[in-house]
Amino acid sequence: MKVVAEISIIPMGKGPSVSKYVKKAIEVLKKYNLKVVPNAMGTVVEGELDEVIKAYKEAHLKVLEDVDRVVSQLKIDHRKDKENSIERKLKAIEVE
Template sequence: MSVMVEFSMSPLDKGASVGDAVAKVVDFIDRSGVPYRLNPMGTVIEGTWDECFGLVKQCYALMAEESGRITITMKVDVRAGEDGRLDTKVRSVEERVGRKLRT
């Protein structure tokens, strides 16, 4: 089973600029070994249910060390029998369009 989670997480008590807090979490995701893609509005991770939600939980704990209020937005896609969808979903759209797209 493949689980993809797109999420964004931000502290609400650090003012308008949250880049340092977000960078700390993204660095943690990168070091985790879980496949991911960073985008301007969040991060998509792929793994098992436990890997994905365990990682989100760890990211929350990391941010909570320095913040008393955090907002988290998540979308979850669960599909039986398919892995590697971070790449295959994009390729599928590119094949239908007939060219490589900016991602």
């Protein structure tokens, strides 16, 4: 059963510009069996729960290789009553 989730990872203490770290995190997410859709505040992913959690953990640790402190967030939307997907959710709110 697929879940839709959002991952955001904030590297602290390396100055205000952190996109190079964020890019590495997104590269990690793309190695997994997930649909990966970055936005301006985080990255939405779709896939099996275990795959999402493993990808999140590796992305978090990847960013921590380069910086002393990371605050990361994983938000999971998980439903049993119907199939959950990025496409279905966007269609439901009429975003093309």
